[in-house]
Amino acid sequence: xxxxxxxxxxxxxxxxxxxxxxxxxxxxxxxxxxxxxxxxxxxxxxxxxxxxxxxxxxxxxxxxxxxxxxxxxxxxxxxxxxxxxxxxxxxxxxxxxxxxxxxxxxxxxxxxxxxxxxxxxxxxxxxxxxxxxxxxxxxxxxxxxxxxxxxxxxxxxxxxxxxxxxxxxxxxxxxxxxxxxxxxxxxxxxxxxxxxxxxxxx
Amino acid sequence: xxxxxxxxxxxxxxxxxxxxxxxxxxxxxxxxxxxxxxxxxxxxxxxxxxxxxxxxxxxxxxxxxxxxxxxxxxxxxxxxxxxxxxxxxxxxxxxxxxxxxxxxxxxxxxxxxxxxxxxxxxxxxxxxxxxxxxxxxxxxxxxxxxxxxxxxxxxxxxxxxxxxxxxxxxxxxxxxxxxxxxxxxxxxxxxxxxxxxxxxxx
Amino acid sequence: xxxxxxxxxxxxxxxxxxxxxxxxxxxxxxxxxxxxxxxxxxxxxxxxxxxxxxxxxxxxxxxxxxxxxxxxxxxxxxxxxxxxxxxxxxxxxxxxxxxxxxxxxxxxxxxxxxxxxxxxxxxxxxxxxxxxxxxxxxxxxxxxxxxxxxxxxxxxxxxxxxxxxxxxxxxxxxxxxxxxxxxxxxxxxxxxxxxxxxxxxx
Amino acid sequence: xxxxxxxxxxxxxxxxxxxxxxxxxxxxxxxxxxxxxxxxxxxxxxxxxxxxxxxxxxxxxxxxxxxxxxxxxxxxxxxxxxxxxxxxxxxxxxxxxxxxxxxxxxxxxxxxxxxxxxxxxxxxxxxxxxxxxxxxxxxxxxxxxxxxxxxxxxxxxxxxxxxxxxxxxxxxxxxxxxxxxxxxxxxxxxxxxxxxxxxxxx
Numbered sequence: 001x002x003x004x005x006x007x008x009x010x011x012x013x014x015x016x017x018x019x020x021x022x023x024x025x026x027x028x029x030x031x032x033x034x035x036x037x038x039x040x041x042x043x044x045x046x047x048x049x050x051x052x053x054x055x056x057x058x059x060x061x062x063x064x065x066x067x068x069x070x071x072x073x074x075x076x077x078x079x080x081x082x083x084x085x086x087x088x089x090x091x092x093x094x095x096x097x098x099x100x101x102x103x104x105x106x107x108x109x110x111x112x113x114x115x116x117x118x119x120x121x122x123x124x125x126x127x128x129x130x131x132x133x134x135x136x137x138x139x140x141x142x143x144x145x146x147x148x149x150x151x152x153x154x155x156x157x158x159x160x161x162x163x164x165x166x167x168x169x170x171x172x173x174x175x176x177x178x179x180x181x182x183x184x185x186x187x188x189x190x191x192x193x194x195x196x197x198x199x200x201x202x
Numbered sequence: 203x204x205x206x207x208x209x210x211x212x213x214x215x216x217x218x219x220x221x222x223x224x225x226x227x228x229x230x231x232x233x234x235x236x237x238x239x240x241x242x243x244x245x246x247x248x249x250x251x252x253x254x255x256x257x258x259x260x261x262x263x264x265x266x267x268x269x270x271x272x273x274x275x276x277x278x279x280x281x282x283x284x285x286x287x288x289x290x291x292x293x294x295x296x297x298x299x300x301x302x303x304x305x306x307x308x309x310x311x312x313x314x315x316x317x318x319x320x321x322x323x324x325x326x327x328x329x330x331x332x333x334x335x336x337x338x339x340x341x342x343x344x345x346x347x348x349x350x351x352x353x354x355x356x357x358x359x360x361x362x363x364x365x366x367x368x369x370x371x372x373x374x375x376x377x378x379x380x381x382x383x384x385x386x387x388x389x390x391x392x393x394x395x396x397x398x399x400x401x402x403x404x
Numbered sequence: 405x406x407x408x409x410x411x412x413x414x415x416x417x418x419x420x421x422x423x424x425x426x427x428x429x430x431x432x433x434x435x436x437x438x439x440x441x442x443x444x445x446x447x448x449x450x451x452x453x454x455x456x457x458x459x460x461x462x463x464x465x466x467x468x469x470x471x472x473x474x475x476x477x478x479x480x481x482x483x484x485x486x487x488x489x490x491x492x493x494x495x496x497x498x499x500x501x502x503x504x505x506x507x508x509x510x511x512x513x514x515x516x517x518x519x520x521x522x523x524x525x526x527x528x529x530x531x532x533x534x535x536x537x538x539x540x541x542x543x544x545x546x547x548x549x550x551x552x553x554x555x556x557x558x559x560x561x562x563x564x565x566x567x568x569x570x571x572x573x574x575x576x577x578x579x580x581x582x583x584x585x586x587x588x589x590x591x592x593x594x595x596x597x598x599x600x601x602x603x604x605x606x
Numbered sequence: 607x608x609x610x611x612x613x614x615x616x617x618x619x620x621x622x623x624x625x626x627x628x629x630x631x632x633x634x635x636x637x638x639x640x641x642x643x644x645x646x647x648x649x650x651x652x653x654x655x656x657x658x659x660x661x662x663x664x665x666x667x668x669x670x671x672x673x674x675x676x677x678x679x680x681x682x683x684x685x686x687x688x689x690x691x692x693x694x695x696x697x698x699x700x701x702x703x704x705x706x707x708x709x710x711x712x713x714x715x716x717x718x719x720x721x722x723x724x725x726x727x728x729x730x731x732x733x734x735x736x737x738x739x740x741x742x743x744x745x746x747x748x749x750x751x752x753x754x755x756x757x758x759x760x761x762x763x764x765x766x767x768x769x770x771x772x773x774x775x776x777x778x779x780x781x782x783x784x785x786x787x788x789x790x791x792x793x794x795x796x797x798x799x800x801x802x803x804x805x806x807x808x
Contacts, residue, residue: 001262003208009610012219013691014617014618031708053681060607071390074390075255082255085215093224105233188678189677209414217421274592288421411612478794479794486659492623493623506636
C-alpha cells in the first residue's frame with residue numbers, strides 16, 4: 001500500500017519534466033533567450049516537485065502512525081493520489097498561462113488542486129484518528145493533536161491562495177511558495193524530533 | 203511479482219494525466235471556457251483512475267489468497283496488466299470522442315477494454331482455484347465462493363456497457379460508472395470484513 | 405537491485421501505450437476505420453508488451469540463482485535495462501512503418517533491439533556463471549546448462565529475424581512472434597518445474 | 607526512502623526514451639537516413655542513461671553507509687532527485703541542438719545539470735558525515751575519506767565541462783563522457799572491493 005503510493009508520488013514528480021519543453025520549437029529566438037523566457041515553467045516545476053516531495057515525506061510520517069489499513073482508508077488514500085496525479089497537468093497550465101491574460105484562471109486551477117490535495121490529507125487523517133483500529137495504539141494524544149494542527153493549516157492556506165488567484169495569479173503563486181516553505185520546515189522538524197527512521201541496511 | 207504488478211497499475215494510473223491537455227492550444231477561447239469544455243476528459247480521467255485503483259485493491263486482496271506463483275499464473279497476470287495498460291489509451295479516446303459522432307465507437311472501445319480486464323480477472327481467479335498448489339490452503343470454500351460470485355458480475359456488467367455503446371455512448375459510460383460504484387463498495391467491505399492488512403511499521 | 409530492474413521493466417511496458425494514438429488526428433475517416441487501420445500499432449504493442457513481460461519473468465528466475473551482486477554485474481544488468489528501455493521507441497517505429505516502403509528498416513531496428521537484449525542477457529549470464537561468488541552455490545551444473553542452452557537460442561533466433569528483415573519486414577515480425585511463443589512456453593515451464601516462488605503473504 | 611529514490615531514478619532513465627523520435631515525421635528522407643542523422647539523440651540517450659545508472663549505483667552504495675534518515679537528509683536527497691529528473695529535458699535539448707548554432711547553450715545546460723547533480727551529491731554526503739547519527743558507526747574514517755575524495759572530483763570535472771561548453775559543445779560532451787567512464791569504473795570497483803550486497807533470494 002505504501003509502496004504503491006510511493007510509486008504514484010515518484011512517478012508524478014518525474015512526469016513533471018514533460019512540462020519543460022524546447023523553447024525553440026516554432027520560434028525564431030536563440031535557445032538561451034527561449035530558456036530564460038521559460039522561467040515560469042522552471043518555477044512551476046520546482047514548486048510542484050518540492051510540494052510532492054514534502055507530500056511524500058508527510059505520507060511516510062503518517063504511515064508510521066498506521067497499524068491497520070482498511071477499505072475506506074484505501075479509498076481515501078486513492079483520493080489523495082488522484083489529486084497528486086493532477087499536479088503535472090495543472091503545473092503545465094500555470095507554466096503556460098501565468099504571464100498571459102488567463103493568469104488568474106491558471107492560478108485558480110493550480111491552487112485549487114493543492115486545496116483538493118490538502119482536503120484529501122485531512123479526510124485521510126480524520127478517518128484514521130476516528131477509527132482506533134486504524135491508528136497504532138502507541139500514538140499519543142499529543143502526537144495526534146500536533147499532526148491535526150499541522151494538517152489543518154493546509155486547506156486554510158491553499159484556500160487563501162485560491163481566493164488570491166481571483167485578484168492576481170502571481171500573488172497566488174507567492175502564497176503557494178510560502179505554504180511550501182512552511183511545510184518543508186515542519187516535515188524536516190517532525191522527522192528529526194519525532195521518530196528516527198532506521199535504515200534497513202544500517 | 204505483486205510489486206511488479208503494483209508498479210504497472212501505479213504507472214497506468216499516473217499516465218492518465220497525459221490525457222488532460224491545455225484546452226487553449228489551437229483555440230481562441232479563454233482557459234476557463236476551455237477547461238469546462240474538457241469535462242469529458244476529466245470525467246474519463248476520474249472513472250479510469252478509480253477503476254484502476256479498485257482493480258489494484260482487488261489485486262492486493264487476491265494475492266492474500268495466493269500461496270505459490272507458477273508460470274501460467276504469471277502469464278495470466280500479465281494478460282491482466284496488458285489490459286490495464288491499454289486504459290490510458292482508451293480513456294483519451296473516450297474523452298476526445300464522447301461528444302462527437304464517433305461517441306459510440308469510443309464507448310465500445312472503452313467498455314471493451316474493461317470487459318477484457320474483467321475477463322482476465324476471471325481467468326486468473328479460475329486458474330488459481332483449480333490449482334490447489336496456487337491457492338493458500340487456509341482459504342475456505344465460503345471465501346472462494348464469495349470471490350467467484352463477485353468476479354462473475356464484472357464481465358456481465360461490462361458486456362452490458364459494451365452492448366449499450368451500440369445505442370448510446372453516454373449510456374455505456376453511465377453503466378461503467380455504476381459498475382465502478384459497486385466494485386468500490388465491495389473492495390471497501392472485503393478489506394474490512396475479510397482480513398486486516400497489518401502495516402509493516404505498526 | 406531487482407526492484408530497480410523491475411521498475412524499469414514495468415515502466416517500459418506501460419510506456420508502450422504512448423505508441424497507440426488517436427487515429428482520427430489529421431484524418432477524415434471514422435474512428436472505427438482508423439482503429440482497424442492501426443492494427444500494426446496494436447500488434448507491435450502486444451509483441452513488445454509480452455516480450456518485456458517474459459523478459460521480466462526470466463530476470464526474476466535468473467535472480468533466484470544469484471547470491472552476490474558486484475559492480476560489473478550491475479553494469480551488465482544496466483546494459484540489459486538500456487536495451488529494454490529502447491523497446492517503446494523501436495515499437496512505435498515498427499508500428500508506423502511496417503506497412504510502408506521503410507518496412508524493412510523498421511523491422512531491422514526492431515529485431516536489432518531484441519538481438520541487443522538477447523546478447524545482453526547472455527553477457528549477464530556468462531558473467532554470473534564464470535564468477536562463483538556471484539552464482540549461488542546451490543545451483544547445480546544441470547540447472548546452469550539448461551539455462552545456458554535456453555539463453556543461447558535468443559541471439560540466434562533474433563539474428564535470423566534481423567537477417568529476414570532485409571528481405572521482408574513482415575517475415576521478420578513473424579520470427580519475433582515465434583521466438584516470443586517459445587520463450588513464453590519456457591518461462592512457464594521453468595517456473596513450474598524448477599522452483600516455486602512462495603508468496604510473501606501465503 | 608531508498609525505494610522512492612530508486613523509483614525516481616528508474617523513471618527518469620526510462621523517460622529518456624521519449625527523447626528518441628521518428629525521424630521521418632515532417633521529413634522526406636528514408637527512415638534509415640533519418641536514424642543515422644539522429645545520432646546525437648542516441649549518443650545523448652546513452653550518456654544520460656548510463657550517468658543515471660551510475661548515479662543509482664552510487665546512491666545504493668551511499669545508503670549502505672546510512673543508519674538514520676532525518677528531515678534535512680530527506681530534503682537534500684530530494685534536491686538530488688530534482689536534479690536527476692531534469693536530465694530527460696536537458697538530454698533532449700542537447701540531442702536537438704548539438705549540431706546547430708545553439709550547440710554551446712545546449713551543452714551548457716546539459717553539463718550545468720550534471721554539475722547541479724554533482725553538487726547535490728556532495729551536499730548530501732557532507733551532511734551525512736557531519737551528523738554522526740546519520741552515518742552508521744561501522745563506517746571507518748578510511749571509507750569516509752575515500753568516498754569524499756571520489757565525490758569531490760564530480761563538481762570539478764562537470765565545472766570543466768560547463769566552461770568548455772562556452773568554446774565547444776562537442777568538447778563539453780567529450781568531458782562528460784570521460785567523467786562517466788571514470789565514475790563507472792569507480793562504481794564497479796567500490797561495489798566489488800567494499801561490501802558485497804547479498805541478494806535476498808540467495
